[in-house]
Amino acid sequence: MLCERMPRSKDISLPNPHERFTALYTTYQARVYGYAASRAGHQLAEEVVSETFLVAWRRLDDIPADAQLPWLLRVARNILRDNYRQAARRESLEAELRTWTEQAIADAGEHAVERVAVLRALAGLSDADKEVLTLTTWHGLSAAEAAEVVGCSKAAFFVRLHRARRRLQSAIDVTRTSASPKPVTVPGGELR
Amino acid sequence: MSRKPDAMDLLAMARPAALDRGSRLSADDLLAMAQAEPPRESSRLRRARPRRWALWAPLATAAIVALVFVLVTRLASPPAVLDPPRANQELFDLADRIDRLPATGGAYWREVRIDGTPLAGGGYTLTVSGRSETWVPRDPADPVLRLAWRREAARPATAADERAWRAAGAPDRVKGHCENKGPCPSVPVADEPQDCRYTMGVDPTGTYPDATVSTFTMADLAAIPTDPDKLIERLRAYHAIWNARGFTQPFETFLPTTANLLGMPLSPAQRAALIRVLAALPTTRVVGTVTDPLGRRGISVDLGGEGGSLVYSGKPRKELPVSYRLILDPTTGATLAHVSYAARTALGATKGQVMGYQARGPESGWTGKPASPPKGCKRTGSVQ
Structure with a gap:
């Protein structure tokens, strides 16, 4: 962790x-x-x-x-x-999320299906939800620290986190019931 | 029946490993960029002051300085001299440190050049490096030895790149487009360049191989003055030679070029004199203390100019602007390396990333006669 x-x-x-x-x-x-x-x-x-x-x-x-x-x-x-323009930043992040999802699809490791489902679910959430969820799960911040980053009180952050978590769970459920992921080939990246 | 996994646990599990990649810039790179601006006073303090004070501050400071000056000149005996730090004080300090170092000598001046360019792709960056050496005799009757390694070597640029390279199966050869040389042949991943070739022969003219400042013999270089006025006079003579060749740049524009002398066989006192000239130029700026591409601490100096640009062979209409820096040895004042840095984030490069370098190997300097033939090297008709 x-x-x-x-x-x-x-x-x-x-x-x-x-x-x-x-x-x-x-x-x-x-x-x-x-x-x-x-x-x-x-x-x-x-x-x-x-x-x-x-x-x-x-x-x-x-x-x-x-x-x-x-x-x-x-x-x-x-x-x-x-x-940065909001649209440019969002576009860049969406491209990144697609890459991460493709990498998770290509990865035959343990929990690969779950990882794909949750990344797809995350991609469908609002920008604000993505931020509060990842601050605590991906960046290891406590609720108090995360609240400081986004500029709200700890109590307000808990409320936002709770709502975002609920929306993530719903999105995961929807993603799981949709078509199963197909394996894709991730380009190796040509040396420039 | 298994419990439904928690959304947060699933999200934590899906954390992409790519998030741990980290910036490609080192602390030194960032510090070099950051040192262009000094740390500001605490903003808490700034906010505490009324803005009107900020407007009047320069006048108030001037008044205080004037008052102090009057008091000092009237009351003190002998008069105190206010000696504020000069611009590029680090270079003046360096000149003072090396001025009295003993001059060394030898039968040969050995110049080892190691150059490097980045080769990026596959999620990691390699540095492709080449090596060449020139042994210039003090006595023109002795032969000049030139060595060149025909096969470059590629090494992961950073520890993070090495991890990524290993994760990619640690390929022993890489192929692609070099950043600034067009299509490249495949390069072995190795610690050192391979396939050394040499030539050895007497040059009766005794001309030093670097003619970027002027055409010198060893005797000419030894005679470069250490007196500031005489040195400027000599540099003007070099400038006149360049202009006679068709160049039309003014003397002030030519002066930064004379920094190339700091990689040539000068005595510490000669280097000190030249460093003082360069430090006083309005276009010179000390960027800070950095680590050069060979891992040595040095003083990074911006000698002004417009920088340059890197043209990508694979992207012919796109150019990456780069800034040039001269890195000096803080103990001798001699050149450690010339380095070009990306001036902005574009085309796969990050602002501040090293885009190329020419470093002087640590073996460079005065030495004795070379082994003949040099060990591990084959004789050839020509060495580029």
């Missing part, structure tokens, strides 16, 4: 700004990347990581030592909202 504890202030209280920044980047860049990829696909994720950490460098003293990851994810969320 991804619910690892975030490093506390004693781990990152390095005096040199460059060392602090490097420690922050090394610890969290993959998490920020994962969040950005789950919100906008890989095509935009790299740039979102860069922009997020450029903001982090400029505001190094503002980052709360005990909530660094939520702070970074909130910055990434704002960057996604402010710097």
